[in-house]
Amino acid sequence: MQGKHIAIAAAVLVVVVGGIAGALVTGFGPAPGGDGGGLGGDSTATATPYENTVVVDSTGTESGGGGDGTATASQPDPFAFVIENISECGDTCRVVDASIVNQQDSAATGVTVRSEIYTGGDKIWEGSSDVGTLESGESYSDTKRVDLSYGEAYKVQQNDGKILIKTYVVTDGATYVFKDERDVS
Numbered sequence: 001m002q003g004k005h006i007a008i009a010a011a012v013l014v015v016v017v018g019g020i021a022g023a024l025v026t027g028f029g030p031a032p033g034g035d036g037g038g039l040g041g042d043s044t045a046t047a048t049p050y051e052n053t054v055v056v057d058s059t060g061t062e063s064g065g066g067g068d069g070t071a072t073a074s075q076p077d078p079f080a081f082v083i084e085n086i087s088e089c090g091d092t093c094r095v096v097d098a099s100i101v102n103q104q105d106s107a108a109t110g111v112t113v114r115s116e117i118y119t120g121g122d123k124i125w126e127g128s129s130d131v132g133t134l135e136s137g138e139s140y141s142d143t144k145r146v147d148l149s150y151g152e153a154y155k156v157q158q159n160d161g162k163i164l165i166k167t168y169v170v171t172d173g174a175t176y177v178f179k180d181e182r183d184v185s
Helices: 001-026 148-159
Strands: 052-056 079-090 093-104 107-120 120-136 139-147 164-168 175-183
Touching: 052 148, 079 139, 079 164, 093 120, 107 139, 107 148, 120 148
Parallel strands: none
Antiparallel strands: 052 175, 079 093, 093 139, 107 120, 107 164, 164 175
């Protein structure tokens, strides 16, 4: 009889952790700039422009770029980063389609895009793509599979559902960081 209770408790734990991991990747409600649409294949794109753009030089100190996400018509952010779609691929897995657009007047060379997800200061996921040269006005789209372990999903739960997503657009000239903090509890 005690074994049956342990099995039920384990099943409940798996469902709870799976739900938390799903929330980790997709979040609840619309993200900044999003439309709040569903995540199914029949939904509209869940475009999520990251507003906090910071320029980081090669020494790691912040400079220029502004951190408040505001831009004037004469000075748009050098890049726009948009999450276009998120779909499920398992209990703790999501497939994320995203794109960047070079909004500068000139080509960006040596472009690499790297994303990291943190909770409680611990990195729980990372992925990168080599883009190469991105001409002025050109966009680059990519699909990444975000697959967390149950332990990583548990870390998110222990951190009250708070995560930090950092996406770095690294070029030969500078590094641009897009930050998004979410509460997925």
